Amino acid sequence: MDDIDLHSKKVLLRVDINSPVSENGKILDDSRIKAHVVTIKELLNNGNSVVLISHQGRPGDKDFISLEEHAKILSQHLGEEVTFIDDVIGPYARESIKKLESKRVLLLDNIRLISEELIEAPPQQHAKTFLVRKLAPLFDAYVNDAFATAHRSQPSIVGFPLVLPSAAGRVMEREVSALARIFNPEDSPKIFVLGGGKVHDTIRIIENLVRRRIADRILTGGLVAELFAVAKGMNLNPKNMEILEKLGILSLVPRARKLLLSGAPIEIPVDYKVENNGSVSEEPSNRINGIIKDIGTTTAEIYSSFIKEAKVVVLRGPMGVIEDERFKDGSKSVLKAALEGQGYVIIGGGHMVSVLDKGSNLDSSKVHISTGGGALLLFLSGEKLPALEALSLSRVSKS
Numbered sequence: 194m195d196d197i198d199l200h201s202k203k204v205l206l207r208v209d210i211n212s213p214v215s216e217n218g219k220i221l222d223d224s225r226i227k228a229h230v231v232t233i234k235e236l237l238n239n240g241n242s243v244v245l246i247s248h249q250g251r252p253g254d255k256d257f258i259s260l261e262e263h264a265k266i267l268s269q270h271l272g273e274e275v276t277f278i279d280d281v282i283g284p285y286a287r288e289s290i291k292k293l294e295s296k297r298v299l300l301l302d303n304i305r306l307i308s309e310e311l312i313e314a315p316p317q318q319h320a321k322t323f324l325v326r327k328l329a330p331l332f333d334a335y336v337n338d339a340f341a342t343a344h345r346s347q348p349s350i351v352g353f354p355l356v357l358p359s360a361a362g363r364v365m366e367r368e369v370s371a372l373a374r375i376f377n378p379e380d381s382p383k384i385f386v387l388g389g390g391k392v393h394d395t396i397r398i399i400e401n402l403v404r405r406r407i408a409d410r411i412l413t414g415g416l417v418a419e420l421f422a423v424a425k426g427m428n429l430n431p432k433n434m435e436i437l438e439k440l441g442i443l444s445l446v447p448r449a450r451k452l453l454l455s456g457a458p459i460e461i462p463v464d465y466k467v468e469n470n471g472s473v474s475e476e477p478s479n480r481i482n483g484i485i486k487d488i489g490t491t492t493a494e495i496y497s498s499f500i501k502e503a504k505v506v507v508l509r510g511p512m513g514v515i516e517d518e519r520f521k522d523g524s525k526s527v528l529k530a531a532l533e534g535q536g537y538v539i540i541g542g543g544h545m546v547s548v549l550d551k552g553s554n555l556d557s558s559k560v561h562i563s564t565g566g567g568a569l570l571l572f573l574s575g576e577k578l579p580a581l582e583a584l585s586l587s588r589v590s591k592s
């Protein structure tokens with residue numbers, strides 16, 4: 194933001210305020226919303242007007258909701274009114290942007306309401322989308338603060354830098370500098386604790402981590418663990434297999450098997466917390482009757498002992514279904530071990546961050562709370578992030 198003129202301009206700011214939401218559509222954690230306040234404040238203090246764009250969830254998923262509640266929460270954190278616009282590129286949105294006065298903030302609705310935003314393509318192609326062509330002429334500059342979406346080559350991330358003077362926001366800047374230390378070979382062993390539900394994304398990351406020998410140990414939880422358990426030949430019982438099948442996770446078994454056979458340092462739970470007709474119990478991994486909802490106590494203890502010895506610990510994706518209090522313990526235990534250990538801790542992904550105690554006073558020289566989930570892991574596994582590549586193209590095209 195120091196590299197382009199951002200004074201008294203109309204700025205399009207891509208943020209990532211994609212947050213975990215409850216069954217009835219309420220936001221469960223506002224960390225990602227709060228994180229962008231620093232960038233928005235700086236832009237407002239310099240006399241700019243700011244229009245925010247973000248996605249929330251994916252079409253078809255329960256958390257694919259409008260950004261109306263996000264606007265209210267952001268207003269509270271910012272101490273300024275954030276006007277929610279129930280439109281993205283239609284006449285109402287464009288008129289509202291044109292009329293926007295300086296030092297005022299608008300939040301457009303969920304950018305994934307526009308189908309083009311769901312396509313991953315190169316910046317040159319996305320610069321020609323309706324989304325970019327409708328919005329770009331209304332702005333003087335584009336700032337990308339959405340580190341958590343930096344791994345997506347979508348129009349709102351890579352299209353605008355080609356047509357507007359563009360910069361990385363403060364959140365993006367802070368993330369990239371804090372995470373760079375993962376590449377220091379002296380900071381070893383490095384342990385990755387990977388859980389959650391985005392198994393297709395996570396296996397790609399694990400393949401990178403293994404190929405580049407970045408992780409000394411990978412401790413799995415959530416649906417990621419279930420995939421590797423199946424790949425190891427464990428019998429998870431038909432109910433769990435049906436869930437994995439429906440989510441398309443079983444198609445990943447051959448890739449998981451290949452990783453295991455190559456000797457990748459991937460650990461799976463030895464026990465689980467399961468739900469059986471509404472009641473909760475713990476079961477060893479070779480005798481599963483219920484639906485798997487969390488790692489078990491013994492697994493949490495073993496994982497914690499590994500974590501405490503690490504020089505760098507990266508945690509992303511919860512160990513269980515944390516939306517239900519009864520299945521939060523596994524995630525809480527691994528987090529506690531990481532914070533008590535001696536190593537540098539990187540916590541990423543909306544769900545894992547939401548497990549942290551709200552009041553905890555964390556030492557920023559020891560703990561980095563990343564706003565990123567998939568983006569964080571892609572970056573840490575040494576891949577180039579499309580968002581950063583697009584911003585550098587923007588620099589090239591201006592010079």
Ligand SMILES: Nc1ncnc2c1ncn2[C@@H]1O[C@H](COP(=O)(O)OP(=O)(O)OP(=O)(O)O)[C@@H](O)[C@H]1O
Nearest residue numbers: 389390391415416485510513514542543544566567
């Ligand atoms: N055993 C399990 N069975 C089903 N769902 C699970 C299980 N363990 C974890 N999950 C689900 O995983 C989801 C979180 O995974 P996800 O990959 O989205 O994590 P994240 O780190 O928050 O990602 P991001 O920040 O990129 O959105 C939660 O909704 C949780 O219920």
Ligand SMILES: O=C(O)[C@H](O)COP(=O)(O)O
Nearest residue numbers: 209211251341342566567
């Ligand atoms: O939560 C995330 O990782 C980001 O908001 C990106 O979301 P996506 O995985 O749905 O693209």
